[in-house]
Amino acid sequence: MRPFSMTPDLVTEIPAIDQQHSELFNLANEVVDVADRQLDPELFRLTLSFLVGYTVYHFAAEEAVMAVVGYDGRGYHASVHARLRAEVADIVARVQQQGPCEESKADIVLLLEDWIMLHVREADRALARFVRAQAIDVKTLTLPTIASLKSCGAVPADFDDRFVGGLAGLRREQS
Secondary structure, eight states: OOOOOGGGGOOOOOOHHHHHHHHHHHHHHHHHHHTTTTHHHHHHHHHHHHHHHHHHHHHHHHHHHHHHTOOHHHHHHHHHHHHHHHHHHHHHHHHHHHOOHHHHHHHHHHHHHIIIIIIIIIIIIHHHHHHHHHHHHHHHHHHHHOHHHHHHTTTOOOOOOTTOOOOOOHHHHOO
């Protein structure tokens, strides 16, 4: 079962943001899949770590767009990102201490469902409405690259982005 997918109510109609959301949902499904199948605990930690890193990147990219377009809801939106980053950090710390377990998997699923249901449907779609109201061509709107956000410190320098686009390479590396 793939619990996280792009449904019409999650589409922002900004292709660059929707692509990143789709990537996040795929990564979330990978984390849940690894946990469900009780694969190697190290693989679980790596997939979770990658999801967390990509989420940090995504939030930083959105915040950069908000700054460029002068989004009036930027402060609130960024505070939601900060809260979600803190919750994720707590879960990751527990996983590092306890290893993958049903409790940590449930925490991850609940957080992702909360993020998808509330953040994307409400905050990200509000940002998208603002961008479209500014007559910005959303089809050509680009998000900052991982490298550019690393260089300004918005994304940790140690974020390993080799697996953007899928974790198949990570699974092969662990075999």
